[in-house]
Amino acid sequence: MASHFSWKRPELAIDFGTANLRVIGRDEGIILDEPSICCFADIDTAPSLYAAGIEAQAMVDRTPGKLQIRRPLGRGVLQDIDAATHLLRYAVRKARGRKHFRTPHAMIGVPADATQAERGALMTAAHDAGLGPVRLVAEPFAAAIGADLPISAPNGTMIVECGAGTTEVAVLSLGGICLTRSVRVGGATLDKAIADHLHFKHKFLAGELTSERIKLGYGEQRRAEAVKDETIQVKGRSLTTGLPAALALPLTELDQVAEKHFQQIVDAVREVLSDTPPELSQDIHERGIVLTGGSATTPLLSAMIKADTGLAVTVADEPARCVARGLHRMLLD
Structure with missing residues (x-):
């Protein structure tokens, strides 16, 4: 019975971001990390996948008229189901190799505020790509686990997950997300x-x-x-x-561009803090705010949040991989 239950558990996790797609194996950890991008040929007749991932990235702004670059996600939201299906199929096959024939069960990260329609579209793309049953996991939750934050404790923890297409601000406690706010701003x-x-x-x-x-x-x-x-x-x-x-x-000049851009994230942090219950606010005041995601390393962002809130702001180790690490740990549980 135990082995049957183990077979039912997810074997793969996928961090499907606007900029990068990472495939995580239960035993191997991150086994594929490539750009979330596809190139299609024969776009006027019967579009077919020409290249994906790293190979397609090298073609950006260099394609002739018969080829078309497409990104499955835009600002954190699935905008092209067909491209998503092709990219997921490419990534899973490349990550697993040809020795695996069984349909894999999987976990996929999604924005915490993704609508039912957006979640349904992702599930459809995953199914069409050949994945088995899929469990969707809120990305701020996975990022918090990957950043080694004590989210199961009865204390408030604030995380700012800075992705390429969207940034999510979340307060977590007792193993769940208490508050969240998303802005379509990122790297x-x-x-x-x-x-x-x-x-x-x-x-x-x-x-x-x-x-x-x-x-x-x-x-x-x-x-x-x-x-x-x-x-x-x-x-x-x-x-x-x-x-x-x-x-x-x-x-x-770039300081000015970045400051104007990041102000939306700072405003979102302030909004979440203003809606946080007093007891959780006290915890956040003591613990500070943790930044994850690829854009977290831009020094101006942490400085702006610290100046606006007066709270300590730290950047997690390898912030771009926090979601992937968190998903991996969830696979092992």
Whole structure:
């Protein structure tokens, strides 16, 4: 009976994010970590998967007319069921190899405030991709477990899960989520904000991957103890001349872009704190706020939250992998 019960338990967990998809095995931990992106061919007749993951990422902004780049998720929400199905099928097959033939049971992370329609769409994509029964897990809950927070204790814990497409603020206690607030702001939307800034202020066109590199370079510069250069070199196309060009972008301008962008997250944190019951508020005052997710490493975000709330703010170890680690621990329970 015990072995039969074990077979019923989920064998895989999937952290399906706007930027990355991670497949986690019960025994192996993270066995695949690739961009959440697909490239389709024959888009005018019978679209078929041409590339996915890392291979498709290299094609962004470089595809000819017969190929089309598609992202299954936008701002944390499933927006393309067909692309999601193809990406899930690709990821599970690549992670498990051809030696596994049985339909795997799985857990998949979802935003805590995902609607029934959004959850249903994800379940449909998972089923069409060949997954067996699927259990959906709130991402802030998984992130808190992955960050080693004491969520089962009768104390309040606040977490800010900073994803690529959405950021979720949650208060947890006694093994559950007490309060949550989501804003459609994250690392990918910061990329777009940077591209828009270059477009409108400098009449300069930068591609999607270039905008991401600017964001990453900005984060590295601001985390450095001594800033070596107060600018970031950007290559793209001048909208004035129409020719390839380079631009020295001041870090102070990126500070302004990031501050305006992150203010929505700071406002969400304040809203959740204002709705938190007094006893849990006392716990949060003592313990502070923990940031997880890939965007958590941007120094300006933690500084803004600390300045606005007066609370201690810490960044979890390997914050981008907190959801995946939490899902893995749930597989082992």
